[in-house]
Amino acid sequence: MEGVGIVSYGTYVPRYRITAEEVGRVWGVDGAAMGKNLNIKRKSVPAPDEDTITISTEALRVAIERAKLDAKDIEALYVGSESHPYAVKPSATVVAQAVGATPYLTAADLEFACKAGTAGIQVCLGMVASGMIRYGVAIGADTSQGAPGNALEYSTGAGGAAYIIGKEKVIANINDTLSYTTDTPDFWRREGQKYPSHAGRFTGEPAFFRHVTECARRMMAKADTKPGDYQHVVFHQPNGKFPLRAGKMLGFKEEQVHTGLVTPWIGNTYSGAVLIGLANILDHAKPADRILMVAYGSGAGSDAFDITVTDGITGFDRSAGESVDSFLRSSVEIDYATYAKFRGKLRLSGGV
Amino acid sequence: MSVARFWRETLRRYNLGGSRCTDCKTVYFPPRSVCPHCSTHRRSIGRMEAFQLSGQGEVFSFTVVHEAPQGFEMQVPYVLALVKMVEGPTITAQVVDVDPNSVEMGMKVRAVFRKLREEGPEGVIQYGYKFAPIMRPVAGVHPPSDSEK
Amino acid sequence: MRDVAILGVGQTRFGELWDRSFREIGIEAGFRALEESSLTSRDISALYIGNMASGTYIDQEHIAPLVLDYSGLSGHHLPAVRIEAGGASGGVALAQAYLAVASGLYEFVVVGGAEKMTDVTEERGIAITSSMLDHEWETVFGATMPALWAIVARRHMFEYGTKREDFARMSVMDHEMGSKNPLAHYRSRITLEAVLESQPVAEPLNMLDCAPSSDGAAAVVLGPLDRARKFTDIPIKISASQIASDTMALMHRRDITTMDATVLAAKRAFERARLTRSEIQVAEVHDPYSIAGLVALEDLGFYPKGKVGQALAEGEIGIGGKIAVNTSGGLKSQGMPYGAVGIAQVVQIVRQLRGEAGENQVSGAVAGLAHNMGGTGATAVVHILERAD
Numbered sequence: 102m103e104g105v106g107i108v109s110y111g112t113y114v115p116r117y118r119i120t121a122e123e124v125g126r127v128w129g130v131d132g133a134a135m136g137k138n139l140n141i142k143r144k145s146v147p148a149p150d151e152d153t154i155t156i157s158t159e160a161l162r163v164a165i166e167r168a169k170l171d172a173k174d175i176e177a178l179y180v181g182s183e184s185h186p187y188a189v190k191p192s193a194t195v196v197a198q199a200v201g202a203t204p205y206l207t208a209a210d211l212e213f214a215c216k217a218g219t220a221g222i223q224v225c226l227g228m229v230a231s232g233m234i235r236y237g238v239a240i241g242a243d244t245s246q247g248a249p250g251n252a253l254e255y256s257t258g259a260g261g262a263a264y265i266i267g268k269e270k271v272i273a274n275i276n277d278t279l280s281y282t283t284d285t286p287d288f289w290r291r292e293g294q295k296y297p298s299h300a301g302r303f304t305g306e307p308a309f310f311r312h313v314t315e316c317a318r319r320m321m322a323k324a325d326t327k328p329g330d331y332q333h334v335v336f337h338q339p340n341g342k343f344p345l346r347a348g349k350m351l352g353f354k355e356e357q358v359h360t361g362l363v364t365p366w367i368g369n370t371y372s373g374a375v376l377i378g379l380a381n382i383l384d385h386a387k388p389a390d391r392i393l394m395v396a397y398g399s400g401a402g403s404d405a406f407d408i409t410v411t412d413g414i415t416g417f418d419r420s421a422g423e424s425v426d427s428f429l430r431s432s433v434e435i436d437y438a439t440y441a442k443f444r445g446k447l448r449l450s451g452g453v
Numbered sequence: 454m455s456v457a458r459f460w461r462e463t464l465r466r467y468n469l470g471g472s473r474c475t476d477c478k479t480v481y482f483p484p485r486s487v488c489p490h491c492s493t494h495r496r497s498i499g500r501m502e503a504f505q506l507s508g509q510g511e512v513f514s515f516t517v518v519h520e521a522p523q524g525f526e527m528q529v530p531y532v533l534a535l536v537k538m539v540e541g542p543t544i545t546a547q548v549v550d551v552d553p554n555s556v557e558m559g560m561k562v563r564a565v566f567r568k569l570r571e572e573g574p575e576g577v578i579q580y581g582y583k584f585a586p587i588m589r590p591v592a593g594v595h596p597p598s599d600s601e602k
Numbered sequence: 603m604r605d606v607a608i609l610g611v612g613q614t615r616f617g618e619l620w621d622r623s624f625r626e627i628g629i630e631a632g633f634r635a636l637e638e639s640s641l642t643s644r645d646i647s648a649l650y651i652g653n654m655a656s657g658t659y660i661d662q663e664h665i666a667p668l669v670l671d672y673s674g675l676s677g678h679h680l681p682a683v684r685i686e687a688g689g690a691s692g693g694v695a696l697a698q699a700y701l702a703v704a705s706g707l708y709e710f711v712v713v714g715g716a717e718k719m720t721d722v723t724e725e726r727g728i729a730i731t732s733s734m735l736d737h738e739w740e741t742v743f744g745a746t747m748p749a750l751w752a753i754v755a756r757r758h759m760f761e762y763g764t765k766r767e768d769f770a771r772m773s774v775m776d777h778e779m780g781s782k783n784p785l786a787h788y789r790s791r792i793t794l795e796a797v798l799e800s801q802p803v804a805e806p807l808n809m810l811d812c813a814p815s816s817d818g819a820a821a822v823v824l825g826p827l828d829r830a831r832k833f834t835d836i837p838i839k840i841s842a843s844q845i846a847s848d849t850m851a852l853m854h855r856r857d858i859t860t861m862d863a864t865v866l867a868a869k870r871a872f873e874r875a876r877l878t879r880s881e882i883q884v885a886e887v888h889d890p891y892s893i894a895g896l897v898a899l900e901d902l903g904f905y906p907k908g909k910v911g912q913a914l915a916e917g918e919i920g921i922g923g924k925i926a927v928n929t930s931g932g933l934k935s936q937g938m939p940y941g942a943v944g945i946a947q948v949v950q951i952v953r954q955l956r957g958e959a960g961e962n963q964v965s966g967a968v969a970g971l972a973h974n975m976g977g978t979g980a981t982a983v984v985h986i987l988e989r990a991d
Contacts, residue, residue, distance in 0.1 A: 116550055148549065149527040150567040154580065158566040186578055195580060199467040199566055442527065454742070462738060483739050514760070514858065516752035517805040518744065522728050525744055533749045533804070535853050543853040545740045545750075558760050569742060581743065 105230045106274040106408070108267040109170070111163025111421070112380045113156050113242075114260035114367050114428035117146040119440045121255050127437040128250050135255050140341025144258035144368025145428075146435060147244045149443050153182045153261070154192045156373075157242040158199045161263035163422030164238075165200055168265055172201040175265070176234035178208045179224055181217025181372045182261075184244045185210055188292070196240065214288060215337050216398030217241060218262070218372040223278055223404060225266035236267040243371035248296035249446060256340055258368025260428070262376035272413040273383060273392070277324055281316035281403045288399035299399075308401050309339070313347050316403035317395045324407045328352040332390040335361025335378040337397035339369045347395075360385060361394075366429040372398075381425035386410045454572065459579055466581040469564055471542060473504035480504050482542040508564030510538040510584065517553040524570030532556050536584050550585040561587045603704045605827035607837040607990060610639025611949040616818035616937030617787040624660050624718040628669040631714050631819035631942075639710075639823040639833050643674065646823075647708035648681040652695030652715035653941035654688060658730045660718050669716070681708075688734040688976030689890060691715060692944025693845075693983035696822070700843040703824045714821035715946070717939035727815050734977040736851035748812055748891060750852045750978045752804035755893040758859045759806070761908075764896075766806050768911025770797040772892040773810050773934050775914065780931020782961035787816045787937030797892075811892040816937030820945035822952070827990060836956045839990035841875035841969075844868075845983045852978040861979035864901035868973070871984040872903070879903050882986070883967040884926045884954045886947035888975040889933050898973055899927065902984070921964055929954060929962040944974035948985060955989045 120143040125132020136142055147156070157180050165172055180192040193208035211217040211224075218241015225237030242261025247253025266275075287308035290297035300308075313336060321327065328334070334353050336344040341364050348358040361378035364370075370377055375396040382392055392408040441447055464470050465483055472484035474497050479490045484504075488497035515534035518525075525531065532548040534556070548556060549567060562584035569579040612634025614627045622630075628651070636643065649670050657663040666682035685695040692715030699713035719727060732741040735750065758764045774794050780786035792810060800809040830837035846867035849855055856862055872878070879902075887902065889895025896910045904925060905913055918924045930936045930950035933943060951970035953959045972985045 148567075150549065150569075150583070152568060152578075154578075155566050155568060162566070195467075198463060199580070201468055445527075458738075459742075466742075514753045514757040516749050516756060516807075517802070518746065518749045518752075519802045519804065520728070520746070520748065522732060522741070522744070522746055523725050528744075531744060533744050533753070535753055535858065545736075545745050545851065545853045546743045558756075569744070579742070583743075 104268050104271060104274065105226055105266070106271040107264055108236065108270055108272065109164045109168035109265040110262060110380050110383060111160045111167060112260070112262040112377050112425055112428065113159035113163070114145050114370070114377070114431070115147040115151050115156070116431050116433050117148065117435050117443065118143045118432050119146055119435055119437065123437055124254050132255070139255055140365050141256050141368055142365055143432070144256060145260055145370070146440050146443055147259040151244070151259070152186045153180070153184050153242045153244055154186055154195045156244065156259065156261040157192060157196045157240045157263065160242065160261045161196060161200050161238060161240060164263045164265050166421035167417065167419060168270070170236065170265065173205070175202040175236050175238050176206050177225055177228055177237035178202060178206055179211050179221035179238065180240045180242065181211040181213065181221045182241070182243050183212055183214055183217065183290070183371055184246070213402060214398035214400050215339070215371045215374060216396040216402060216404055218376045219396035219404040219406070222264055222266060222406070223280070226275060226278060229266055229268055235269070236265055239264050239266060241372035241376045243373055245371045246296055246444060251296070253297070256369045258370045260367055260370035260377055261373040262380050264376065270413055271411055272417050273386070273408050273410045276407040276409055277320070278404060278406045279316070279320055279323060280405070281312050281319065283312070283401060285401035287401055304399070308399065309343055309397055310347060310350065312401050312403035313337070313395050313397050314350050316405045317351050317393065320393065320405035320407055326407065328357070330391055331357060331393045333360055333382045334358055334393045334395070335375055335382060336395050337375045338362060338364040338378060341365040363425065363429060377425060383414070384419065384424050384426065386414055388412045388414055454579070456577055459577070467566065469506040469508055469582055471504045471506050472501045475500045475502050480506070480540040480542055482506060482538065482544055506538055506540055510536040510544070510562055512548065512556060512558060512560040512562060513537040513543055514558065515548065515556050534584065536562060547583040548585070549583045563587050604706060606700050606703045606824055606840045607827040607830035608822050608840065608948070608952055608987070609641065609825045609830055609833045609837065610635045610637070610823040611821070611952045612638060613785055613820040613946055613949050614818050615785045616816045616939060618720045619817040622817065624656065624662065624665070624716065625668055625672045627718065627817060627819040628714060628716040629673050631716065631821040632669070632673055632712050635712060635821040635823045641710055641823060641833060645710050646675070646680065646712055648683070648702060648711045650683050650685060650695045650699040650711060650713040652685050652691035652693070652944060654686060654691050654717060655730050655733065655940065658733070659722055687981045689888065689940050690944060690974045690976035690981040690983050691941040692820070692946070693972065693974030693985065694944070694981065696944060696948060696985060697843045697845050697983055699824055700840055703826060710823060710825045712821055712823055713945065714819060715942040715944055716819035717941040718817045719815040719939060720817050740851050740853070746804065747978070748807050749804040751891040751893055752807045753852065754858055754897065755806055758893065758897065761859055764908060764911055766798060767794060768914065769892040769896045770794055770811060771911070771914040772889055772895040773797050775920065776889065776928050776932035776934035779929050779962055780935025783931045783936055786931040786935050787814055788935050807891055807893065813890045813933035813938040816939045818937055818939035818942045818946070820942045820949050822945060822948055830990070835991070837990045838952050838955050839988050840985060841877070841988045842871035842984065842986040844870040844874065845981065846870070848980050850977070850980050859897065859907070861897060861901050861975065861982060863979050863982035864898060864973065864975065867982040867984040868902045871986050875986040875988070877969060877986060882925060882969050882971050884929060884951060884964050884970040885973065886928055886930060886950055887932070887973045888943065889928065890938055892934070894975070895928070895932065898975070902971065902973055921962060926964045929959060929964065944972070944983065947972035947974060948987070951987050955987060
């Protein structure tokens with residue numbers, strides 16, 4: 102896709118953190134060991150007044166301010182999440198209203214487990230490349246939950262990132278994208294259930310690794326690239342280990358995976374994860390840097406993106422909002438009781 | 454709260470859209486259709502323009518609320534403040550992302566987007582503005598190495 | 603305009619009156635006042651009744667004809683009017699009744715105030731009280747009545763060096779007085795320590811800085827001064843009746859540590875009555891929160907800003923002091939049935955001026971002031987009363 106790509110981006114991660122040790126303490130488990138196993142030291146926790154909609158809005162407001170864009174020029178807005186606050190009523194309309202983009206735009210919510218955000222990017226790419234719209238927004242954000250005492254409690258974090266896609270003042274070209282999609286039930290949540298279910302070790306090799314590696318290989322084949330051509334590679338990161346293994350399997354070096362790996366400090370932010378990882382790369386990127394982004398969503402599918410940073414990144418003003426690094430460093434630690442209260446595990450009716 | 458009554462104000466509640474008198478240039482929030490400042494009030498009718506506040510302000514006074522109204526129980530104790538905006542108007546709102554014991558008079562804050570309350574587990578979710586301290590770079594602290602992060 | 607006098611006063615107990623309905627307490631207060639005045643129901647020309655929120659507390663609007671009806675007067679088809687002004691409903695109702703008699707339109711009028719607050723849950727009560735704030739721009743964002751008064755308190759402390767103890771002493775004083783008022787909701791005395799250590803409600807206000815929710819009613823009978831001596835030995839003249847308003851929301855005030863409505867209502871009242879502050883021996887001030895009472899004493903002109911705390915600490919305010927304040931027990935101890943407060947304040951002043959105030963009597967009281975306020979000060983009403991014998 103000639104000249105179509107990322108015009109701006111913004112991220113938001115709630116400020117509270119809970120350590121793996123603290124989660125383990127309550128359940129009689131060696132939390133530090135769990136954390137080491139998963140390569141997750143702590144995860145982010147949303148305050149009672151935060152949700153996917155507020156996180157998406159904060160991230161998009163930053164992206165818009167950095168781009169110095171008039172919100173009314175946004176003609177499409179997609180929020181991808183698996184923790185939309187409503188089962189029916191789109192997050193996207195609240196976000197659009199809250200950034201002043203309404204009423205002349207198309208909007209919808211997307212769901213594809215952890216890759217609903219990148220799915221949104223693909224939609225926007227098509228709409229911009231075809232000349233249908235000037236600017237589109239794709240957001241990946243989540244406040245996913247793990248059942249109390251379940252292994253997921255160590256990893257489920259909250260956060261999001263917003264990307265503005267366009268043809269003008271592009272800071273990173275999205276050269277191409279392709280996906281690998283199959284019906285693979287590794288991780289799911291039925292309507293009405295509060296917590297998700299998963300298929301244990303099945304979530305590894307036949308799910309995450311197969312889709313991610315097959316997709317990455319095909320992307321590089323199509324782009325006629327080798328791992329060495331990329332300064333950075335960023336994978337979906339349900340824990341701090343899978344991306345390192347996937348990178349190894351594909352022939353990438355650890356330094357290439359490093360910058361995009363954010364889960365160890367904020368937990369798995371689901372639809373936000375790969376996009377926050379990409380944002381960390383873009384925070385440090387230089388012109389001509391090449392990036393391979395490979396998202397994964399359970400159910401299952403992988404979206405790959407071949408990205409080249411443009412000269413436009415040098416003039417890109419990131420002073421609005423916080424850097425990803427700043428979110429990674431934040432450590433307002435809370436204990437398990439506060440975490441349970443914040444996460445609605447002690448819910449009053451009507452209480453926010 | 455009535456769905457229609459909350460919806461009617463969402464543009465103001467989400468975005469701090471105020472108004473300004475085209476004569477005396479005083480900025481108001483919430484927006485007004487008549488300027489109380491101008492001496493001939495009736496002349497200002499129809500001549501108030503939309504004005505977008507920046508969201509920047511400072512804490513003029515505050516309290517820490519322990520007895521909350523319905524829908525705010527999970528947030529207790531929360532900080533409620535009068536925030537004086539840089540454009541002039543003073544706004545009533547919660548201050549979040551801060552230890553209630555660290556709030557100070559004159560503290561600089563900026564508007565953030567948060568949930569206000571829900572009409573029960575079945576009802577509409579009400580969103581609106583709150584304020585958070587302005588991020589300041591922490592002087593003299595080196596960026597943590599990976600082992601410190 | 604002719605002079606108006608108070609010919610009789612009456613009041614129910616204030617408190618949690620589980621066995622009494624709204625109409626019962628309304629009628630009781632009215633009949634007590636009538637009895638004192640030795641007028642009969644047939645002499646009455648109109649009923650004015652102040653009430654804040656009967657619609658939400660007891661699902662009953664349109665309460666003026668209700669009270670008149672259950673007083674046995676439906677057959678007389680009298681004018682019956684309800685007035686609402688938040689916590690100032692009673693005072694504003696009195697001001698309307700005063701106007702009606704002063705104008706010559708009516709001869710003898712009963713004006714009362716009543717509220718039944720305790721039938722609802724505490725949670726619902728908070729919501730109803732919050733409806734006196736700017737609902738769309740204060741309440742929706744998490745404001746409650748105590749939270750906004752706490753914001754006033756903190757700013758007052760910031761600008762004048764006021765201490766927690768300074769306003770906590772208002773509660774102590776209220777209870778000292780209320781402990782000798784048989785009609786008071788709370789008749790125990792409390793210490794300064796107890797106030798400071800009570801549970802925080804909205805910092806810096808604690809539980810004992812806050813007036814309770816109470817049921818209660820009070821009423822007075824008004825008539826022309828030139829006929830008053832036929833009905834009462836000591837007619838009490840209403841020398842001034844002034845209402846003032848201000849911005850609805852606290853955030854829009856000129857100065858949040860000063861209730862301009864109180865300042866203006868007092869200024870106009872003292873001008874009408876042709877009296878100075880030092881000529882007032884007794885005052886009832888509106889103190890739903892201790893800080894509100896302290897600020898009222900400044901805004902009414904009795905003390906400069908920041909000086910009330912010292913006066914309270916030095917015992918300057920009280921029976922035998924420079925001025926006696928809230929000898930009824932104030933809102934904190936006597937109680938706070940919203941619609942009744944403004945009238946109950948006047949009942950107390952009348953008793954003081956007649957020498958009927960019992961243990962809390964101020965000797966030589968000839969002029970008194972009642973200050974009644976609504977919301978966070980959007981309405982204020984000041985009445986000045988004088989012995990007219």
